[in-house]
Amino acid sequence: MAESAVTFLINKISPFFCKWSSTVEREDAIDEFTLLQTCNNHGHQLYFALHMLSVKNLKAHYRVASELQSINSRIKEIFAVHKRLLPKLNAAAKCSIFTSSGSTWHDRRDDALLLDSTDVVGIDKPKNILVNWLVKGGSGREVVSVTGMGGMGKTTLVKKVYDDVEVKKHFKPRAWITVSQSFEVKDLLRDIIQKLYSEIRRPVPEGVDDMNSNKLKATIKNLLQKRRYLIVLDDVWHINEWETVKYAFPTGKLGSRVMITTRKSDVAFTSCSESEGNVYEVKPLPEEESWSLFSRKAFQGKSCPFYLKGFCEDILKSVRVCLLQLWQ
DSSP states (O other): OHHHHHHHHHHHHTHHHHHHHTSSHHHHHHHHHHHHHHHHTSOGGGHHHHHHTHHHHHHHHHHHHHHHHHHHHHHHHHHHHHHHHHHHHHHHHTOGGGSOOHHHHHHHHHHHHTOOGGGOOSOHHHHHHHHHHHHSSOSSOEEEEEEOSTTSSHHHHHHHHHTOHHHHHHOBSEEEEEOOTTOOHHHHHHHHHHHHHHHTTOOOOTTGGGOOHHHHHHHHHHHHTTSBOEEEEESOOSHHHHHHHGGGSOOOSSOOEEEEEESOHHHHHHHHHTTTOEEEEOOOOOHHHHHHHHHHHHTTTSOOOHHHHHHHHHHHHHHGGGOOOOOO
16 A cells, blocks of 8 residues: 555656666766776877876776766666566556555555554654543543555554553444445445454344344444454445444443445444544655655665665655655
């Protein structure tokens, strides 16, 4: 996820890498070599002078050859970076970051759920805030919404909260539900039932496939009535999606929580208003952490070569707002 945004941006500037490598140093080295060749072609009249300067010429030739070899090595390194990133660049071009397609975004969220802790940056502070809201809030059922533009790392952040040790101990059962744009009400409710019954290791009641919406909601409510639960609804697009399922989640006084991730700020604030819950808005990464993420993905964890650093910093300044909190 985080990875796709970075590689997409690299794709935009990668054609300039090779052109950049030949702008200064190779021209200087070739000019010096050409000058030496010109002097050597002047003939006998310069023989004595060239003989006297032969040692210097040999040193100059060696220096030119060494510089050309160094430049060649740098070009090979740039090509190697480009070749290594090419599959990701092609995939990023098809990414739904700049489209309205729901299906591709579903795939990207699935990737975010599998990220290791070493693959994310800038997540500790917001994670701690969200964990605190979940376990130290009021006794009633509260909604905690996480909002931000697409590709900002909402799913990744909430998944880290969902898997937190303290959260796991505090809430039983827990269920992660992916909503997306093209959801069907009954399918969504059945998914919740299946996830919850799997969490408590009990078989799903018979006849679920034939139940209407009200019956499905009642099944969920009866199961959760005397439990402190945590439900995550990932990628909610419209407030009616929350209105559709909220009555399946008992209010009670056990401190249960529902977490919602959404791109729409109105969805985030409206869903929280009834329970006086909290809204967390995901912000772009700070400059230092943006550089850390960019370097990690572009150079496989190695430091950025000194001759590319200024170039990459200029790129980062113009695109930092689009970098993921991970990524992805």
